[in-house]
Amino acid sequence: MEIRIGIANTGRELSFDTSETAAAVKKSVGAALDAGATHVSFTDVKGNSYIVPTAGLAFIEIGTEESRRVGFVA
Numbered sequence: 001m002e003i004r005i006g007i008a009n010t011g012r013e014l015s016f017d018t019s020e021t022a023a024a025v026k027k028s029v030g031a032a033l034d035a036g037a038t039h040v041s042f043t044d045v046k047g048n049s050y051i052v053p054t055a056g057l058a059f060i061e062i063g064t065e066e067s068r069r070v071g072f073v074a
Contacts, residue, residue, distance in 0.1 A: 001025075003042065005050075006058035014052065016044040022062045029060060 001022060005014040018025070025042075032040040032054055040057075042050045 002063035004059075004061040004063075005052055006060075007052065008056045008058045010056075014050060016042070016048070016050065018042060019045050022064075025060075025062055 001020070002015065002017050003025060007014065020043075028042075029040055031037075037054055039051050039053050042052070044050070
């Protein structure tokens, strides 16, 4: 599943694929924001870790969990 994170005052966005479910990502972000945490962390499918400050979050886009279709649609 692809995650795109917009960070305030930055021209680019952070984009990566993760093996976590959409519900797990929503829960971890929501818990960090509700608790007033200074950051939220993510891990991608390659094992890289990303730590994003919650004060700088502009948006988080969570992709669909469906696999992409290959081929032609009639």
